[in-house]
Amino acid sequence: MNENHQFMVDFTLPEEMNMQFMSLIPQQRLLVNDLFSRNILLTYTLSLDRKKLWATLIAETELEVIEVMESLPLTSYMSYEIHPLMFNEIVQESLPSFSLN
Secondary structure (H helix, E strand, O other): OOOOEEEEEEEEOOOOOOHHHHHOHHHHHHHHHHHHHOOOEEEEEEOOOOOEEEEEEEEOOHHHHHHHHHOOOOHHHOEEEEEEOOOOOOOOOOOOOOOOO
16 A cells, blocks of 8 residues: 655755756746646745745655656756655645535
8 A cells, every 4th residue: 555755855056046047947837836736746935045945745755755856957956855744734725615595
């Protein structure tokens, strides 16, 4: 039986973001959105100073996390650490409930 776990990936961005890095941002966004739509990626957060990036995702193993992270075009410009999580509470946005009365 496959068991999914949550992982936090802590990225350190490069000091200087060159034109090649910047040109890959649209492709990164597309792939990140795809990971969200497939419920693999749960959160994706960039610090205000643009030095740190955090992502939480669901995977069976750390190797699977590495495969997902290495599929993103900007990963080769950053260093990262993977942290298995005990829990990760997220407030889910919900639609207002409608009354049938």
